[in-house]
Amino acid sequence: MSRVRNALVIGGGVAGPVTAMALHKAGIEATVYEAYPSTADGVGGSLALAPNGQAALEVVGALDAVRATGLPIPKQVMSFGGREVELPRLSGLPPLLLVQRADLYRALYDVAVETGVRFEHGRRLTAIDGTTVRFADGTTATADVVIGADGVHSTVRGLIDPAAPGPRYTGMLGLESIVDHPVPTGTGTMYFSFGKRAYYLFWRRPDGTTHFGANLPQERPMTLREARTVRATDWLARLAAAYGDDEPGGPLVRHIDPAKLTVTGALHIMPPVPRWHRGHVVLVGDAVHAPSNTSGQGASLAIESAVELARCLRDLPDAASAFAAYERMRRPRVEGIAARAAKVNHMKAPGPVMKAVMPVMMRLLLKTAMRPEKAFGHEQRYRVDWSAPVGGAVSATP
Numbered sequence: 001m002s003r004v005r006n007a008l009v010i011g012g013g014v015a016g017p018v019t020a021m022a023l024h025k026a027g028i029e030a031t032v033y034e035a036y037p038s039t040a041d042g043v044g045g046s047l048a049l050a051p052n053g054q055a056a057l058e059v060v061g062a063l064d065a066v067r068a069t070g071l072p073i074p075k076q077v078m079s080f081g082g083r084e085v086e087l088p089r090l091s092g093l094p095p096l097l098l099v100q101r102a103d104l105y106r107a108l109y110d111v112a113v114e115t116g117v118r119f120e121h122g123r124r125l126t127a128i129d130g131t132t133v134r135f136a137d138g139t140t141a142t143a144d145v146v147i148g149a150d151g152v153h154s155t156v157r158g159l160i161d162p163a164a165p166g167p168r169y170t171g172m173l174g175l176e177s178i179v180d181h182p183v184p185t186g187t188g189t190m191y192f193s194f195g196k197r198a199y200y201l202f203w204r205r206p207d208g209t210t211h212f213g214a215n216l217p218q219e220r221p222m223t224l225r226e227a228r229t230v231r232a233t234d235w236l237a238r239l240a241a242a243y244g245d246d247e248p249g250g251p252l253v254r255h256i257d258p259a260k261l262t263v264t265g266a267l268h269i270m271p272p273v274p275r276w277h278r279g280h281v282v283l284v285g286d287a288v289h290a291p292s293n294t295s296g297q298g299a300s301l302a303i304e305s306a307v308e309l310a311r312c313l314r315d316l317p318d319a320a321s322a323f324a325a326y327e328r329m330r331r332p333r334v335e336g337i338a339a340r341a342a343k344v345n346h347m348k349a350p351g352p353v354m355k356a357v358m359p360v361m362m363r364l365l366l367k368t369a370m371r372p373e374k375a376f377g378h379e380q381r382y383r384v385d386w387s388a389p390v391g392g393a394v395s396a397t398p
């Protein structure tokens, strides 16, 4: 039984509210402190929740609310060099769930508030002294533990370990748009392609329009603010050059209304973080493990880790033993998934060598994807067992 009674959760994105809800379920009071003044961060864009992430949301009672905002994707088609392959699904699992990031944040916030979690917006953490945190507006807060759920550019990570690595830029920028141009697929099919010079994906929306997303190679890293100062018509010219007359990427890009193009930002990954916790402070979500967006697992892993951290704090006698068990439980899984995704990332922004070996790599990728149980079974079948007590010597889960 834990002696931890209350927690400060820094960050109100995905991991923060889920951690707070899971702590609440474990009998630990939690308040979420979010830097932005309101719920959605305005970054826009969409993400897919994998079956494992959906299952972890169910533990905290948030699955129905999130599902109500999402679009299930039972079918995925991969295209390369004029060839189209439907990827087999893992049997007995629910389909991927596509959600708008802002809708996901909002749904998690609403369910968390309903379950009794308190939020304070406009509180940007700047410093930690023991278990007291300081915010940019000069206010402070104190609790038994501090949980850094403050995303890939985490401040808490650097306060735990000033030598911690920062996020690594993948050399790609995300762009999305709703395009008023129908695609010849049914609703519920996600189509992705390694186009001539850039990876892209799209799916048909229930209203007949098409949701398009691109990972555009961009050598120089740009902040979101900087990328948004570039005119939409300039980005569209870059996209048109990247896709040329690729079918169906080229025609889709030519139909994008510049007013509806959203830059979602530079794509980053987190290299392995040597220190996940120090004293009464611990990291969760992208702050400690952000695999590439290629994995389709960033948010799902963040949700899983949030629930597992709460389980450890529920069952182990103090913060130190809970954080150690949490790290032992989570590190092998999240680093394994990040390593798998990193391999595919090289193919999305290929250098000259990769371009030359791309056809061979593609055949290998197709072969792996055609054996989904072997490739993704351990990722997507993972379930947090909330009712199982966490012992001191936790073994690594699959």
Ligand SMILES: Cc1cc2nc3c(=O)[nH]c(=O)nc-3n(C[C@H](O)[C@H](O)[C@H](O)COP(=O)(O)OP(=O)(O)OC[C@H]3O[C@@H](n4cnc5c(N)ncnc54)[C@H](O)[C@@H]3O)c2cc1C
Pocket (backbone or CB within 6 Å): 010, 011, 012, 013, 014, 015, 016, 033, 034, 035, 036, 041, 045, 046, 047, 048, 049, 050, 123, 124, 125, 126, 149, 150, 151, 152, 153, 154, 155, 174, 264, 265, 266, 267, 268, 284, 285, 286, 287, 290, 293, 295, 296, 297, 298, 299, 300, 301, 302
């Ligand atoms: C283009 C793109 C596509 C993606 N696609 C997918 C996908 O298909 N599937 C998937 O599972 N994942 C995907 N991801 C990854 C997913 O978005 C992240 O893994 C997930 O959002 C991580 O949640 P988090 O709560 O750890 O971080 P975030 O969602 O980034 O939340 C962090 C929060 O902390 C706040 N914050 C930051 N600093 C401070 C501070 N100092 N004080 C207080 N608050 C602070 C931020 O404002 C933010 O609200 C994608 C990511 C990108 C960029």
